[in-house]
Amino acid sequence: MLQDLIIGMAGSGGDGIVSAGESLISASAKEGYFAVLTKSFGSQIRGGESSCRLRVATQPVLNPGGALDVAVVLNWEDFLRFGGELPLDGDTVVIYESATKVAPEAVPLKVKPAAIIPVAMQDMALKSAGVQLAKNNVVLGLIAGWFGLAEKSILAGIRKKFAKKGPEVLAGNERAFAAGLDYARLNPLPVDRRIGAPTGSNHGPKVLTDGNEMCGAAAIFAGCRFFGGYPITPATEIMQYLQRELMKYGGSVLQAEDEIAGVASAVGASFAGVKSMTATSGPGLSLKTEVLGLASVAELPLVCVDVQRGGPSTGMPTKPEQADLFAAIFSAHGDTVRPVLAPVGVADMFPVTVEAFNIAETYQTPVLLLSDQEIAQRKEIVEPVDTTKLRVENRLLPTEQELENYSRFKQTESGISPISFPGMRGGNYLAAGIEHNEKGSPTVNGETHARMNDKRLSKLDPLKERRDLFVIEGDEDAELGVIGWGSIAGVAMEAVRAARAEGIRVKLLVPKLLYPVAESVYRGFFASLKRCLVVEQSHQGQLHKVIRMWVDTPPEFLAYAKSGANPISPEEVTAKLREMARR
Structure with a gap:
């Protein structure tokens, strides 16, 4: 039984691919699984290709994952447009629409999957529901039957979705789901890809x-x-x-x-x-x-x-x-x-x-x-x-005494001065784009300009010491490190955990504060490092360059960067860490 199942689907706009993915993740939530659903479209206003990938797991997931366990192809041309967004490997089960008239031995793939299965999904929808549009519910039936995923909750979702469209439409879509389910049961997969049930601790309320x-x-x-x-x-x-x-x-x-x-x-x-x-x-x-x-x-x-x-x-x-x-x-x-x-x-x-x-x-x-x-x-x-566990902060307001002779931009030890608002007696001031003195009056005086610059910049210095805005995990004295931020942080985290499970000593830094640069936090992280990899989804590796502007980096400080729409998988980052660990 799998504990982690990644499903990718692609077709033309109107095929209901994204709708099928949303049905699956809703059903997974009801069953107590954790999951991530990403959707991808062309930039056309109408039509074009669409895809989704769903990662379902019995434990919390950090990212959409790497190679697909299951690929559902309604149209080969549309599927191939998504390239690296729906990667396959030798363990993938490929299910495709037989009406594409492509023989299993002739499918246009660069890798040899574990199984290639043509299914007449379009024809099954037409026979069971009377319309080809129901083929996405045939797909749901196939997935529930072959991969053991949330059968009852998927059916409940179909009933809820189509109840308002009348009993005939509802019954047709129920029959389409049942057709897919029956086909899966009568034609078992040559390889087992069923997902295990979520653990009992996961059955609490989810969002x-x-x-x-x-x-x-x-x-x-x-x-x-x-x-x-x-x-x-x-x-x-x-x-x-x-x-x-x-x-x-x-x-x-x-x-x-x-x-x-x-x-x-x-x-x-x-x-x-x-x-x-x-x-x-x-x-x-x-x-x-x-x-x-x-x-x-x-x-x-x-x-x-x-x-x-x-x-x-x-x-x-x-x-x-x-x-x-x-x-x-x-x-x-x-x-x-x-x-x-x-x-x-x-x-x-x-x-x-x-x-x-x-x-x-x-x-x-x-x-x-x-x-x-x-x-x-x-x-x-x-x-x-x-x-x-969260606190809410509010702006510093002036006291009655401060309002007697109010200086909106008063120089203070912290650089933060009380801020009034219109209607506050004694709190009137000018808030303009022009440089000003403590009262808010315009000025072109160089010394005043320097003091105000210092006020505006130095008040942010305490942010640089906010270690709670960083996540650090792994081997504290490791010589190999990884930095990842934003949506790529989950990829980096999974890669580091996989590398450590293989015995590689490595640690991870995830900054949630990107600027101003927290120099002391980076220096502490870099102290034991000889090699460090910054993983990010930008062609230039922008965070890699920003860190180098402010902090002395380890001798080998590398960027692992890709342009957008070129996914970075945990497996490829782990492979890079293996390579760096051998140096």
């Missing part, structure tokens, strides 16, 4: 969600009461979630006319004393840069979520990439430092979003939160969030 919705929920918990933004793939669902939910908590959402207006409205709301947020992707971040600079110089709290996608320019809106790090850190002109955070998965999106608001409010600064398309849009079965 099935994605990173964008988790981000929106965390923002509400953190006290966000205004969102200003503009729709952009793959960040739009954050705004859509808040449009549904934020008003219930007394908040407001503005869908602005463009990206600039979206962030400007959020800065205005923050000036008015309201915790505020905006969200975008790479092209939108470029447009928001000037207004983010206004928030920096006016010392106004703001959270800006950047759901990274393939770039530059329009790039690949539906594919993940980690190539906005340079833009997040360096796109501001002048002497500006903006904190940059990154969650490592769907579950982690909640606490890291809350922390982004805490840092913004505490240090009166815009904070960049770097998600990416995979975290944002992948569905994941996670444990419920324990909010009792």
Whole structure:
């Protein structure tokens, strides 16, 4: 029995491939499994190819995994378009639509799978349900029958989904599922790929969600009461979630006319004393840069979520990439430092979003939160969030005594000065993009400019000592190390654990604070290292370069980097660690 099953499916738009994947992950959640579902589309508005990959396991999963255990092919041309996103190996079972008229010995694959099985899924759907559209439910029946996955819960999901469409439609889709199930039972696989039952401890309540919705929920918990933004793939669902939910908590959402207006409205709301947020992707971040600079110089709290996608320019809106790090850190002109955070998965999106608001409010600064398309849009079965372990910070307000002669930008030991809001008696001040003195009055005095720069930058120094914003695991005195961030951190973590299981001494660092660079944390991690590998989904290896700018690195400090839409698997990172360990 398998404890971990990876299923990949591909077909044309309208084949119901993604719908089938969502049915499987919903059923898996009800059965007590852990799972991750990633979906991939072409960038066409209608039609085109689509795929999904589902990793189901009896224990928590860290990433979508490597080579498929099961590949379901409805159309060979569409399947092959996804290349490395749906990799096969010698253990894969390939199930394909026989109507493609490709003989098993002639399938267009570069590897020889464990089994190649043609099935007349389209014909089975037509005979059982009367329509070919039901073939995705035939697929669900095949998977339930051959791989032992959540039969009763899948059927319950089909009944719930089609109940409103009338008894005839419901019955047809039930028959399509039964046809697939019966076929699987009458034609057993030549190799056993059934997944084991989840352990008893996994049967508690679970949450099935994605990173964008988790981000929106965390923002509400953190006290966000205004969102200003503009729709952009793959960040739009954050705004859509808040449009549904934020008003219930007394908040407001503005869908602005463009990206600039979206962030400007959020800065205005923050000036008015309201915790505020905006969200975008790479092209939108470029447009928001000037207004983010206004928030920096006016010392106004703001959270800006950047759901990274393939770039530059329009790039690949539906594919993940980690190539906005340079833009997040360096796109501001002048002497500006903006904190940059990154969650490592769907579950982690909640606490890291809350922390982004805490840092913004505490240090009166815009904070960049770097998600990416995979975290944002992948569905994941996670444990419920324990909010009792999270704290919520609010901005420092002036006392009555301080308001008697209020200096908004007063020089303090911490660099943080009390911030008023309109209507607070005695708290009026000018919040402008022009340089100012302690009162907020415009100035071109060089000494004042230097003091204000020092105030804005030095107040962020305590962040560099926040070791709680880093995950370190492995052999403390190891000479081999790995660094991974964002959605790739789960890949790096699984690779390190596999390497250690083989006897390789290695340790891992996962930074959730990417900037300002926590020099002392990196120095401590590097102290025992002779070799280190930085794993990331960007062509340049951007974090690798950022670390080298601030910290003395081990003698062999390498980047393992790929452009977006070229998945990095735990197995290939483990193989690289084996190679480095032999040196």
